[in-house]
Amino acid sequence: MNEITGKVSAQYNKAEYYLQLKRTNDSLVQANQRLYNKLKIDFDLPDTTSKIVLDTIRIDSLTQYRKFNYLESKVVYNSVTLQSNYIELGRGANAGIKKEMGVVDVTNCVVGIVTDVSDKYAVVMSLLNKDSKISAQLKKAKDVGTITWDGKEPNLLQLTGIRKSAKIAKGDSIVTSGYTPTFPYGQLIGRVEEIITDKSTNNLTINVRSAANFYNLQFVYALEDLKRDEINKLLDKVKKQDQ
Amino acid sequence: MSTLVKNIFRFILFILVQVYVLDRIHINYLVTPYIYFLFILWLPFNMSRSSQMIIAFILGVTLDSFRHNPGFHAAACVLIAYIRPFIISILIPQEGSDTNYEEPSAKSMGGFVPYMVYVGTLTLIHNGWLFLLEAWQFANIWYFLIKTLLSAAISLLLILATELFFNRKQKFRTNTI
Numbered sequence: 001m002n003e004i005t006g007k008v009s010a011q012y013n014k015a016e017y018y019l020q021l022k023r024t025n026d027s028l029v030q031a032n033q034r035l036y037n038k039l040k041i042d043f044d045l046p047d048t049t050s051k052i053v054l055d056t057i058r059i060d061s062l063t064q065y066r067k068f069n070y071l072e073s074k075v076v077y078n079s080v081t082l083q084s085n086y087i088e089l090g091r092g093a094n095a096g097i098k099k100e101m102g103v104v105d106v107t108n109c110v111v112g113i114v115t116d117v118s119d120k121y122a123v124v125m126s127l128l129n130k131d132s133k134i135s136a137q138l139k140k141a142k143d144v145g146t147i148t149w150d151g152k153e154p155n156l157l158q159l160t161g162i163r164k165s166a167k168i169a170k171g172d173s174i175v176t177s178g179y180t181p182t183f184p185y186g187q188l189i190g191r192v193e194e195i196i197t198d199k200s201t202n203n204l205t206i207n208v209r210s211a212a213n214f215y216n217l218q219f220v221y222a223l224e225d226l227k228r229d230e231i232n233k234l235l236d237k238v239k240k241q242d243q
Numbered sequence: 244m245s246t247l248v249k250n251i252f253r254f255i256l257f258i259l260v261q262v263y264v265l266d267r268i269h270i271n272y273l274v275t276p277y278i279y280f281l282f283i284l285w286l287p288f289n290m291s292r293s294s295q296m297i298i299a300f301i302l303g304v305t306l307d308s309f310r311h312n313p314g315f316h317a318a319a320c321v322l323i324a325y326i327r328p329f330i331i332s333i334l335i336p337q338e339g340s341d342t343n344y345e346e347p348s349a350k351s352m353g354g355f356v357p358y359m360v361y362v363g364t365l366t367l368i369h370n371g372w373l374f375l376l377e378a379w380q381f382a383n384i385w386y387f388l389i390k391t392l393l394s395a396a397i398s399l400l401l402i403l404a405t406e407l408f409f410n411r412k413q414k415f416r417t418n419t420i
Contacts, residue, residue, distance in 0.1 A: 001308045008309075012263050079310065081266055082275070083377040084377070086310065152273075154269070154272065
């Protein structure tokens with residue numbers, strides 16, 4: 001079924017993609033700008049008295065390993081108007097996309113999680129889905145909560161499970177917590193738009209303006225966690241020991 | 244054009260318009276217009292109820308697989324396909340009118356008002372059942388009611404426009420074959 005709807009959607013997307021070239025190009029330029037600003041060459045030492053010293057005692061400093069790998073993919077179908085929105089990608093198991101991979105947009109902001117894969121297509125549960133739940137953290141206050149969506153306004157998410165005493169202000173960044181193998185720590189989800197204090201609970205409900213623009217998704221990256229199998233094996237082993 | 248070819252053509256057209264045009268619209272972050280179920284309302288009179296329900300199921304499942312939903316539209320479509328014959332038999336003006344014409348329209352149902360009652364009732368049932376299944380809660384009943392009513396109103400407006408744009412030729416057939 002995914003294969004059939006994927007084929008039809010890919011045909012339609014050819015036309016839509018052409019009409020959105022300008023906006024897609026703009027977002028790619030922005031992504032490039034962010035990356036260029038992270039280049040080492042852009043940073044200078046504060047003064048001449050301090051200098052970088054390589055610590056030679058550190059073992060393993062040279063054998064770095066890669067933890068996350070970015071897999072590029074084209075979006076062929078996307079919706080924002082429904083209660084449960086899904087995104088369809090033009091690449092599937094043949095290109096190495098697997099279930100439960102995290103998906104980010106070109107500016108590295110969270111979009112969703114892969115829920116189903118066929119040979120050539122993959123289905124992603126968008127953040128704009130009533131069943132979507134993603135572990136999130138306040139970047140400044142370090143409090144961990146859950147990102148959900150109430151199904152009303154697209155691009156406006158809800159963060160729950162933050163205690164009332166947390167130091168939080170409008171405009172704070174919400175990032176992924178890194179507690180699940182889906183996303184690494186610190187990937188931007190959105191910014192605080194409104195803080196609602198509900199007297200009946202001990203927790204705040206926070207409206208979050210999503211950083212990814214779901215109205216204009218043409219390219220996304222699926223995040224492959226190369227250590228996932230190892231972690232899962234370890235978890236299974238611990239669970240068996242507990243029983 | 245034979246009835247079968249005409250209906251296959253309609254099926255494809257309604258699904259494509261719904262998925263790629265109307266699903267992109269979100270009026271006031273609340274209402275998405277629906278029109279694809281007009282296909283069921285336009286099915287011929289002389290079909291048996293079970294075959295109507297099977298066709299409605301196929302229509303719903305097609306839309307569901309495009310949206311990756313677990314069968315919400317299939318359920319709503321089968322429901323209105325089941326209720327459709329009851330409403331037709333209540334509203335049809337005289338005995339035999341459903342054999343004189345091929346499919347429901349303002350002409351074959353004896354006027355504009357009965358036809359709009361037929362369309363309006365089924366639109367309300369379809370949208371109400373669909374949103375109920377989607378939300379599966381009564382926590383926010385006003386939101387649900389307003390959403391159903393508004394989306395039904397906009398669907399009706401679209402159906403009216405469709406009827407005016409595409410004049411379906413309804414030949415009068417005698418039932419003496």
